[in-house]
Amino acid sequence: MYDKLVTFGIGKSGQKILDLGSGTAILPINLAYTHAQFTATDISEKQIAYGKILIREKQLDNIEFKVCPAENTGFPDNSFDVVTAVQCFQYFDAEKASREIFRILKPNGLFCKIFMDWLPCRDTVIAETEQFVLQYNPDWNGYGFNKFHYSYPLWAEDRFMIDTIHSYRTTLPFSKEQWIGRIKSCRGIGASLSAQQVTEFEKAFRTFLTKYDGDTLYLQHQIHMEIYRSEKQS
Helix, strand or coil, rough: HHHHHHHCCCCCCCCEEEEHHHHCCCCHHHHHHHCEEEEEEEHHHHHHHHHHHHHHHHCCCEEEEECCCCCCCCCCCCCEEEEEECCHHHCCCHHHHHHHHHHHHHEEEEEEEEEEECCCCCCHHHHHHHHHHHHHHCCCCCCCCCCCCCCHHHHHHHEEEEEEEEEEEEEEHHHHHHHHHHHCCCCCCCCCHHHHHHHHHHHHHHHHHCCCCEEEEEEEEEEEEEEEEECCCC
16 A cells, blocks of 8 residues: 555655644554655544654654644644545544645645545455444444445535545455454444443454454455645645
8 A cells, every 4th residue: 555655656755744643653654764754643642652652663763743633733834745644534524624734735735535444245254243343332334335436525626636546455464353453443342332341342252253263364455545636826
């Protein structure tokens, strides 16, 4: 995925890149080798704090951090060549966030929105996992993804033109511990259930996964990249 981003012009030496909803700065860390200058932002102070630990461990000097919402970053106008948002734009106020992204992007700058969907329609482990989550949270609506349907979004009107759309399927390896962590962090569990319910879910889910052989699960996902170019005039 990171190699594809570089092919599409995201991750050039000297580029100033802002990663919104960055969490622990996973995208900046994985693109640090490009020698772009990154700023990782998130509303979670704990996520940002852990990101700082990671870059110290990896001895990276081209990533900075800021705690702020995507809708109000506080950066000056025309500050960045690229803005990215990975697996998080759906949680933003799209109109406010797109207005802010347009403001802080330089003329002709790029906004890249990435999201990743697991594929229950093609993967038995994922389909059975979703049914397991629904036993604990019947109100969860994040299940059943089938196909990616693109339509030009209203938030982009009068601000961005579509530059690149790229969507592809891939198989991602998860240890069973990683898959447990991934499912605990989905909004159907971690963001919805009490601490006690999450503990009960984890215990039961851990037992459930023993039905699958080996320690590694190879799970099918769809990766979507939408890259928009600012229509701001110089």
